[in-house]
Amino acid sequence: MNTLPQFATPQLQLLHRGKVRDSFRIDDSTRLIVVSDRLSAFDSVLETAIPNKGAVLNGLANFWFEKTAHIIPNHVKGMVDANAMLVKEAxxxxxxxxxxxxxxxxxxxxxxxxxxxxxxxxxxxxxxxxxxxxxxxxxxxxxxxxxxxxxxxxxxxxxxxxxxxxxxxxxxxxxxxxxxxxxxxxxxxxxxxxxxxxxxxxxxxxxxxxxxxxxxxxxxxxxxxxxxxxxAEQMDKEYIRQWLIANKKDGAYPRALTPEVTQEAVNRYLDIYQRVVGQPLATAGDNEDVTERLTRNLVKAGLLK
The missing domain is CATH 3.30.470.20 (ATP-grasp fold, B domain)
Structure with missing residues (x-):
């Protein structure tokens, strides 16, 4: 399965590379947030990227921002890709x-x-x-x-x-x-x-x-x-934390996940998305390279040449 471990382009200034999100300068009032498939646990980014994770996080966040805009304004300007969102600079x-x-x-x-x-x-x-x-x-x-x-x-x-x-x-x-x-x-x-x-x-x-x-x-x-x-069943990344705890050796957590644990994590992320939003993640079945799709959509949005 395709993943987006990180995104980089010489055309945009990288503002911050966090544990999961990469932020880029668009202009003084706008930044682009790309949500990668990186997974962080216990203050450390694992070597294993989780397919579809970034799109799930980005899509769910957008869903909830829309559902709660009547309570408090938010930073969203719009989705430009399943893994990317334009936001107001705050x-x-x-x-x-x-x-x-x-x-x-x-x-x-x-x-x-x-x-x-x-x-x-x-x-x-x-x-x-x-x-x-x-x-x-x-x-x-x-x-x-x-x-x-x-x-x-x-x-x-x-x-x-x-x-x-x-x-x-x-x-x-x-x-x-x-x-x-x-x-x-x-x-x-x-x-x-x-x-x-x-x-x-x-x-x-x-x-x-x-x-x-x-x-x-x-x-x-x-x-x-x-x-x-x-x-109670844990429908979040606590499943992965517990696996890391159970497989800790000499005081250190594993740096990578097994294929079986990775697939279970994918299933859980996709399941919670569908249950919350009410429909499957649109890009879940895509075989297209995530970076290529993201780049194409950024060009389409006029953010890249």
Missing amino acids: QPIKVEMVVRNYLTGSMLRGYQSGQRTFSGVTVPDGLTKHQQFPTPIVTPTTKEESDREITPENLVSEGWVSQELYDKMSEKALELFKVGSDLLAAQGIILVDTKYEFGLLNGELILIDEIHTPDSSRFWSAADYAQNPEG
Whole structure:
């Protein structure tokens, strides 16, 4: 299967190559974001690219940006390819707003080791694995070399955001989570937790990056959760994290995935896309080289010669 490990062109200035996304300058107010098929886990990019992953993330993000535009403006100008999106140039806020509705993931690991306060939110003793909270909680982190938990008070005192801006980000994050949870529940999916990133455009708060994708969110099958909460099916890249943990050797995670694990990852990404959007990913069956298709569409859009 074809993959897009990364994209490069001498015709566009590379602004940033992240773990998954490559950003290019179009003009002072516009950038091109190309979503690659790279996979990041435990703060490291694996050697194995996942076919269709970039198109799934880009398509789902666009779907959710459209569904939530009434809550908060976003940076999208338009899709130019299954793997690429034109966005407005905004000033990113170096804070991730993490919304959690269940005790799982890194929070569960901390809880099991005795931690009870997370980013300033204190939870009670006696909670069980995957237990739902009475209401969703916001546990912000900084966006640094290594993200760190931080209280809202410290975000303000350290100068990351003003109190007014944090309050608005928290309010919008919870509204976005409610819309996502309700829509996914109708598809038999639980939105377990997620992260949102915001920016400022002409002084206005907008939503940037991605929203409700398998890379930024954790999903469970509602039917599985009802039957066995602690063994609920993970419909996101947690499957790959667990495989890496299970195959850790001498303190190091594997750098590459097996063909079987790679194919299972592809299946999961395509399945979550179809379940959320209601139709299969249009490019899933294509045999065309992804880079060639992307280049052709960028030329068609007048972005390349």
